[in-house]
Amino acid sequence: MSKKIIVPFGPQHPVLPEPIHLDLVLEDERVIEAIPSIGYVHRGLEKLVEKRDYKDYVFISERICGICSFIHGATYCQAVEQVMGVEIPRRAEFLRAIWSEYSRMHSHLLWLGCFADSMGYENLFMDCWKVREKILDVLERTTGGRVIQGVNRVGGVSRDMDKEELNRIKSEIPGLRADYVELTRIFDEDLTVQSRTKGIGMLPKDTAWELGAVGPTIRGSGHAVDARMTGYGAYDELDFKPVVRTEGDCHARCMVRTGELFTSLDLIENAIDRIPEGDIIVPVKGNPSGEYYAQTEQPRGEVIHYVKANGKKNLLRHRVRTPTLANVPALVQMLAGCELADVPVIVLTIDPCIGCMER
Amino acid sequence: MALNVLKNLIKGPATIRYPYQPAKVTPVTRGHLVINIENCIFCGLCRMHCPADAIEVNKQERTWQLNQFQCIICGNCVSYCPKDCLSIKQTYLPPSASATYVTITGPEPETKENP
Amino acid sequence: MKQPDQKVETIQVEELIHRVHSFHDDGYRLVQISCAQEGDAFEVTYSFDKNLSISHIRIPATPENPIPSISKIYLASFVYENEIADLFGIPFSGIAIDYKGTFFRTSVPHPFGTSQITVVKKKPEEQHE
Ligand code: SF4
Ligand code: SF4
Numbered sequence: 001m002s003k004k005i006i007v008p009f010g011p012q013h014p015v016l017p018e019p020i021h022l023d024l025v026l027e028d029e030r031v032i033e034a035i036p037s038i039g040y041v042h043r044g045l046e047k048l049v050e051k052r053d054y055k056d057y058v059f060i061s062e063r064i065c066g067i068c069s070f071i072h073g074a075t076y077c078q079a080v081e082q083v084m085g086v087e088i089p090r091r092a093e094f095l096r097a098i099w100s101e102y103s104r105m106h107s108h109l110l111w112l113g114c115f116a117d118s119m120g121y122e123n124l125f126m127d128c129w130k131v132r133e134k135i136l137d138v139l140e141r142t143t144g145g146r147v148i149q150g151v152n153r154v155g156g157v158s159r160d161m162d163k164e165e166l167n168r169i170k171s172e173i174p175g176l177r178a179d180y181v182e183l184t185r186i187f188d189e190d191l192t193v194q195s196r197t198k199g200i201g202m203l204p205k206d207t208a209w210e211l212g213a214v215g216p217t218i219r220g221s222g223h224a225v226d227a228r229m230t231g232y233g234a235y236d237e238l239d240f241k242p243v244v245r246t247e248g249d250c251h252a253r254c255m256v257r258t259g260e261l262f263t264s265l266d267l268i269e270n271a272i273d274r275i276p277e278g279d280i281i282v283p284v285k286g287n288p289s290g291e292y293y294a295q296t297e298q299p300r301g302e303v304i305h306y307v308k309a310n311g312k313k314n315l316l317r318h319r320v321r322t323p324t325l326a327n328v329p330a331l332v333q334m335l336a337g338c339e340l341a342d343v344p345v346i347v348l349t350i351d352p353c354i355g356c357m358e359r
Numbered sequence: 360m361a362l363n364v365l366k367n368l369i370k371g372p373a374t375i376r377y378p379y380q381p382a383k384v385t386p387v388t389r390g391h392l393v394i395n396i397e398n399c400i401f402c403g404l405c406r407m408h409c410p411a412d413a414i415e416v417n418k419q420e421r422t423w424q425l426n427q428f429q430c431i432i433c434g435n436c437v438s439y440c441p442k443d444c445l446s447i448k449q450t451y452l453p454p455s456a457s458a459t460y461v462t463i464t465g466p467e468p469e470t471k472e473n474p
Numbered sequence: 475m476k477q478p479d480q481k482v483e484t485i486q487v488e489e490l491i492h493r494v495h496s497f498h499d500d501g502y503r504l505v506q507i508s509c510a511q512e513g514d515a516f517e518v519t520y521s522f523d524k525n526l527s528i529s530h531i532r533i534p535a536t537p538e539n540p541i542p543s544i545s546k547i548y549l550a551s552f553v554y555e556n557e558i559a560d561l562f563g564i565p566f567s568g569i570a571i572d573y574k575g576t577f578f579r580t581s582v583p584h585p586f587g588t589s590q591i592t593v594v595k596k597k598p599e600e601q602h603e
Contacts, residue, residue: 035571039578047586052410059410059433130373137383144387150433158438159387212504212550225503230526293480293521293528295505304506304521321506325557329550358578 004032009343011040016344017114018354026340034335034343036328042358049318054080054288054309055154057318061305062148064320065356067110068298070103072305072356073152076318078232079294079307080154086284090234092156094275097234098169099139099149100296101264101271105176106135106147107299108257108264111351112183115254118344119196124186131179138169156281166272173265180265184258197250201334201346204248213330214323215301216260217350220253222246227297238270253349260299287313298323300351322356384449389432391452394423396465398444405436405445421465428458482519482530487541490520490533494544497522502529504544507554509535509562511586516564520544537563537584545570553577561586 005026011019019040025033045064049057062073074096081088113128136146142161143149151159161169187193203213208221218225219242226242228235243259245252288309295304301323308317327350334346375382384390401418413430416423437445452459485493502522509518516535521528535541543566545552555566556577563584 037577042578044586053408056408056410056435059431059435063431133373137385140383140388141385142387144385144389144434148431150389209501209503210549212548291480291482293530295528302505304508306506306508306510306519308510308512310512316512317510319508319510321508321554325553326506326550328553 003027007340013344016347018352020347020352020354022335022343022347024335024340024343029340031335031338031340031343034332036332038354038358040358041355045359046318046320049315051314053313054315055284057315058152058154059150061318061320062150062152064359065322065353066147067107067353068103068300068303068356069147070099070149070152071296071298071303072320073149074100074233075294075296075303075305076307077152077154078296079292079305080288080309080315081284082292082294083288083290083307083309084154084284084286086155086282088156088282089279090276091160091278092280093234094271095157095161095280096152097238098161098268098271098275099143099151101267102135102139103149104299105261105264106132106139107351108261109135111257111299111348112187112254115345115348116193118348119192121192124183124190124193127186128183131176131183134172134176134179138172141165142169153281155284156279158281160280166275170269170272173269177262177265180258180261184255184261187254187258193254194251196342196345197254197349199249199251200342201250201338201349202248203330203334205246207333208248208330211329211333212326213301213350214326215298215351216253216256217301217327217330219243220245220256220349221248225302227295227302230295232294232296234271237274238267240267250345250349257351287311288315300324300353300356301326320356320359322353322359324350324353324357327352328357378454382451384451386449388449389434389447390450391427391448392425392430392432392436393446393448394425394463395444395446396423396463398442399423399465400442401465402441404439404441408435408439410435421467422462423465424460424462426458426460427452428455480528480530482532484517484532484534487533487535487539490531491542491544491547493531494520494547497529498547500524504548504550507551507558509558509564509586511562516562518558518564535564537565540565540567542567543569560584 007024007026009022009024010016011021021037023035024031048060058073061076062069064072109128109132113125116124140146143151143159151157203221205222208218224242224244228240243256243263245256289311291308293304293306303323304321306319309315331350338346401416403416406414406416411429411431413426434447502524505521505523507520517532518535519530519532521530543555549570552569552571555569558564559566560578
């Protein structure tokens with residue numbers, strides 16, 4: 001019977017990109033319990049909704065997260081539009097879908113890079129980020145912002161893409177696909193990656209469902225849970241199939257993400273083929289009254305934006321349930337019983353975004 | 360792998376030495392906010408709709424102040440300005456370690472000559 | 475695309491555990507728990523999901539009366555319950571992992587549930603006292 005020691009892990013740690021603190025209860029080298037605690041970057045953004053015009057708040061909702069920014073903005077708009085009964089132009093929904101998929105790819109590439117870094121595989125990290133730069137270039141060219149796109153408005157989007165731009169995007173897709181094939185090959189076959197991820201951080205199928213995990217975390221455990229399947233926005237017209245793996249280990253979650261890179265490319269191609277002509281924004285008048293839970297899929301999983309309004313120009317409540325918050329119980333479960341050296345890899349596989357989580 | 364090594368030797372670095380070299384910009388990049396003060400009527404709409412509280416407008420003193428450190432370059436003020444005197448320029452501002460305030464005083468209003 | 479309207483069913487606190495049990499037995503997934511304040515009244519909403527459709531149940535809440543925790547049924551609820559307890563000051567009884575107010579480190583206790591928050595505008599250089 002060995003002695004138990006508690007090792008504090010984070011909020012600053014060389015491999016952790018995000019300020020989460022974990023108290024790891026160790027027995028020798030084995031973690032027997034992990035207790036997370038957060039609150040280092042709580043900004044009270046949800047409270048700010050009471051001080052800002054609901055239309056101006058779009059920009060704040062976009063800044064909840066620095067990576068899935070576009071989808072936060074789009075989901076907030078979607079929630080307000082549903083409350084107000086506004087039907088936005090179809091073209092705007094398609095544009096939102098295209099940009100959402102681009103931001104998903106950039107988030108996944110960022111994550112793959114960080115993940116490689118957490119295993120100590122620096123070269124792969126740089127390779128991933130090099131590919132990511134191509135995506136950011138497209139985003140900047142079409143929206144004006146690399147990471148914070150700022151094109152969502154209540155009632156549509158503020159920037160259009162012309163035919164030329166859409167064709168240009170389409171012509172770049174084969175190049176990206178070739179890059180992804182190469183990256184996927186490395187993540188799938190490389191010995192370093194395999195030995196650090198296979199069979200590590202197991203999350204069995206039932207436990208994942210029970211703990212309410214979302215996004216690639218639950219899809220890596222064999223459940224097809226993806227809010228895009230509900231067909232919000234333009235997704236009802238696009239051919240979407242969720243990527244599901246059944247192994248439930250770190251490698252499976254990693255491969256779900258590499259698989260989603262291809263899904264996103266397919267969706268973008270699909271959307272460009274089917275995008276209708278028309279307006280991109282409808283004027284929205286009056287103030288919202290009512291409540292709505294908008295559910296969309298972010299790179300990290302399903303996000304819920306709850307909006308409650310009572311007819312004033314400031315909303316009563318805006319609540320964001322970010323995917324990371326839903327994945328924390330699953331993380332605690334995965335960490336119990338792992339080796340100390342695997343903790344960074346496991347923490348990263350849920351793709352934690354603490355800024356999002358605390359808002 | 361040998362191919363990769365060769366490629367990396369021949370091609371230069373994939374990065375830009377920002378801030379010594381200018382960052383890439385595109386025609387729609389949101390770089391920084393400027394005002395054409397001649398047209399400004401100091402209505403304060405930009406201040407009211409700024410999500411970051413970066414603008415102060417003083418009607419009496421005819422000043423328009425922007426805290427460039429706080430401005431998130433969202434462009435909301437540009438879309439609200441009734442006189443279209445705000446615009447977004449493509450270049451990024453140089454990096455800085457402390458808040459920069461830009462205070463611009465408008466010209467005296469032209470008094471009507473024939474009342 | 476216009477999505478269908480969402481129905482939120484309001485129930486009493488006493489029924490909560492029973493209803494959550496039946497959701498659990500039907501194989502629902504806990505999506506979220508959220509809290510909102512309207513005037514002086516608080517309401518806590520639980521959302522469950524199965525086959526891509528969400529159901530919501532809502533209970534009234536006050537800072538005085540603890541709400542029974544559902545973390546015995548859905549362990550995942552501990553993050554949401556701690557969050558609501560920390561931000562709104564609504565107590566929960568019997569949370570599986572109870573942080574007792576240390577989950578979120580806020581400078582004002584229960585910032586979302588009090589009306590005493592005053593907005594102070596500060597220039598960035600004055601922010602660190
Ligand atoms: S909105 Fe335009 S005209 Fe009004 S104060 Fe601002 S810059 Fe001047
Ligand atoms: S660009 Fe946005 S943040 Fe900057 S001053 Fe205008 S409204 Fe404020």
